[in-house]
Amino acid sequence: MAGEPTAGGTSNHFGGRAETVIQARDVTYHHHHAPAPPPVPDPHQVPPGTPLFVNRTDDLADLGGWLDPDVGGPPRMALLTGLPGVGKRSTARRWAEDTRGRYPGGELYIDFAELRGPSGGGDLFVALERCLRALGVADRYLPTDLGELVALYRTRTAGRGVLVVLDNVTSPAHVRTLLPAAPGSAVLATSGRRLGELVLDGARLLPLEPLSAHSGARLLTDLCGPERIAAEPEAAARLVEGCGGLPAALHLAAARLLIHRRLTVAALVAELEQESGGLAALALDSANGMSVLLGIACRDLPADALRLYRRLGLLPGRGFDAETAAAADGTDPATARRLLDVLDTASLLEDAMSDRHRLHDLVRRHARDRAESDEPAAEREAALGRIVDHYTVRAAFADRAVMGNRLRITDHEELLTGQEDPFAGPGARDTALDWLEAERADALAVLRAAAAHGLDRRVWQLAESLTALYLHHRHLADWIESGTLGAEAAARTGEQAAEARLRSLLSRPLMDTGDHDRAREELEAATTLADASGHPVLRASVREFAGRYWDRYDPARAVRVYVDSLALNVAADEPRGAALARFFMGGALIASGDREAGLAALTEAYEALSALGDVRMAGRALAALGRHAHSAEALERAAEMLRETRAGHYEAEVREELAGLLERSGDAEAARGHLSRAVELLAAGGSPRAGELRERLLSISPSGGHPAPPAFEERGPGRSPGKR
Structure with missing residues (x-):
């Protein structure tokens, strides 16, 4: 009807905007719909990673x-x-x-x-x-x-x-x-x-663990280009090693090489290998470098944990336990353990799953730099003194547990009175030997540092104690360095007896490595010093070592020297020394042609050493008897006695002897087993003969079709197989 209000509406679109028209009576309403907001895109916020990503x-x-x-x-x-x-x-x-x-x-x-x-x-x-x-x-x-x-x-x-x-x-x-x-x-x-x-x-x-050497080398090559690395392959390998598998360090090193094109890889390595301030090699400026990165990790450490961190950087070696950390920090082991837990939580320690820890090389450098900048020189010297004292005392306790009542120049009563014995109780000997082996590299580093800082008395005392390890595990290069440092330190302090003892002991690894001329020089000096000292047991011991030198060249002269040693030991009422003199004299007598007298001396030595409870030396005497009697049974027993006392070098000698005996009897399988064990022991001790025996092992066919071994030869009990 005209003029009547119209109910209803229409919808129109203008320029993409929706409009609804509603008419009621004579009023028209226009309602506009707001456009729907665009959909929120899914977030993808993670920044891109480096394209030069290796391994992982x-x-x-x-x-x-x-x-x-x-x-x-x-x-x-x-x-x-x-x-x-x-x-x-x-x-x-x-x-x-x-x-x-x-x-x-x-x-x-x-x-x-x-x-x-x-x-x-x-x-x-x-x-x-x-x-x-x-x-x-x-x-x-x-x-x-x-x-x-x-x-x-x-x-x-x-x-x-x-x-x-x-x-x-x-x-x-x-x-x-x-x-x-x-x-x-x-x-x-x-x-x-x-x-x-x-x-x-x-x-x-x-x-995450550091990259392997292979992955580190690959990353450095990717960063610098293969031509740059191929031009200095040895220096590049040292650079990868110096960066310790940390990608950040490798990136910084590569950046320096790329920015400074005239900087050679070798020159960069020389900067990095400086013990003090070497971390500066891995820095682009004051805001970008490994020191900055490691400083951030230390930023929130409590003051006492930061102090321990700095002082751990003063340790000469890389590994340490809570007791060593306590010595460095001047605190007690319980406190040190608590603070080590803090450092471990901050990811500043490695190998924290065991009782021994270590600092990554770059972390150690940073800690040392912090110590040099934040610790007074007097405190740094005091920390080193505490570390050296700790190792000297601990090694002396280990020496006593391993070697018992043997000749020593170090006054254990003076050094150890009032100190807690860490190796007391059942299994002390094995525990002590395990500690010496675990601490081998670090103890030698401490010895070097002590020598460099003029702590001469501690140097020769520590060197003497470390021979307890070397006599069993025969780490020849370590023994030569330790003995040399100890003898030189004793000479500087005028300790004739200590110098004589260490020079005579030093003759053993020198002979084992073939340096016979120097061994003779050391023994001649030791004899003169021992006689001047007036120490009767020392005089006898030095002659025993001299006899072992002459075993190789002049058995008759060796017998005379052993007779002198025996007489001095008897006069000094030293039964173990007398038994040892008889043992070595027995081999020299046999080598010089008096087999009956030699076997009698070996038998007497075996009985005396067994009565004294010296299983290691009794085993060596039994091995000598078995060798000269061609008795596989005696050699088997001797090998087990030496295994029991962990005298690896001498066990290897007996195993090699057994292998030869069994080869000749046609039991190739058993021969291979003994020779394999000998190779394992000699390789662990760093003996140059390990390779020789490995080749011999390969020549033994399990079926028995192998070249005939050399004929059995008589030799003194102190000789290595195959050597005269």
Whole structure:
């Protein structure tokens, strides 16, 4: 009807804008619909990793097995830890790249190092805000309360699986709070700290180890170019070794080589290998270098842990236990263990799964640099003195446990009275020998440092005690260096008896390595010094060592020297020394043609040494008797006695003898077993004869079709097989 209001409406579109027209009576209403906001894109925030990424195959596989988004189930957490510069961030980014697109909700990224502020928790607040913005929440809708932020974050991540990558986290709360809610989600975090509490939340802790030498060389070549590395292959290998498998160090080294084209690899290595200040070689400027990176790792250490860190840098060796750390720090072992736990949590220690620890070479350099800059010179000297004293006392206790009541120049009563014996109780001998073996390289480093700082009395005392190890495990190069340093230190202090003792002992590894001329010189000097000292047992002992030299060249003269040694031992009422003189004299008598007298002397020596409870030397005497009687049974018993006392060098001699005897009897299989054991023992001790015996082992056919071995030859009990 004309003039009547019209009910209803129409819809029109103008320029893409929807308009609804509603007519009521004589009024027309126009209602405009706001356009729908564009959809929020899924976040893909993880920065790209380095294209020069090597190895880490096993680490990426571990992450894949744990964080696989296709497995579903509750959200998972993984934490990559390790030394500063070991590649935690690049490994996390490579994993994120490899899995891009497999998390339907995208990937979020937070670097807590950027957010670190003076107030605790502020960084977490900002991290949540950033994540929520990336998930489409406008600033005006962001709560101002931390709890409400967390609740909103969980709501926004409840729909689709999300990967969250967190760098440089310092608190378990960083990881727990940012765990997405949707099944199949994951948090992959990196930290310089071992945040073990996260295990309670089901997290997987994955410590990264430094790169292998092969992977380090490959990375350096990729960074510098193959031509640059091929031009100096030996220097490049030393550079890779000096960087210790830390990708950050290799990147810094490569950057210096690329920036300074006239800098050779060898020159860079020379800078790095300087003991003091060498870390400056791995720096581009004051803000980019390994010292800066390691300084960040130390930044939050408590004062007492930082002090221990600095003083550990003063250790001459690389390995240490809690007792050694306590000596360096001037504290007690319990306190040292607590502080070592702090350093371990900060990823500044290696091998912390055992009772022995070590500092990575670059970490040790940084700690030493901090000590030189922050510790007074007097305290550094005092720390070294405590370290040397610790090793001297501990090695003396070990010597006593291993060798019993033997000739020593070190006054154990003076040195050890009031000290706690770490090797007391059952199994003391084996425990002491294990300690000496474990500390072998570090004890020698301490000896060198003590000699360099003029601590001469401690040098010869420590060198004398270390022979307890060398007599059993025969580390010949170490023995020669230790004995030389000890003898020279004793000479500087005018300790004639100590010098004579060490020079006579030194003759043994010199003869074993074929340096017979120097061995003779040492023995001649030792004889003169021992006679001048007036020490009767020492005079007898030096002659015993001299006799063992003459065994090789003049058995009749050796007999005369042993007779002198026997007489001096008897006069001094030294039954063990007398038994040893008879033992060595027996072999010399046989070698000089008096077999009956020689066997009688060996038998008397065996009985006397057995009565004294000296199983090691009794085993050697029995071996000599078995050798000259061609008795496999006696040699078998002797080999077991020497194995029992862990006298590896002498056990190897007997095993070699047995192998020859069994070869001749046609038992090739048993011969191979004994010879294989001999090779193992000699190789462990660094003997040059290991290679010779290995070749002989290869020549023995299990079926018995092998070249005939050389004819059996008589020799003195102190001789190595095959040597006259």
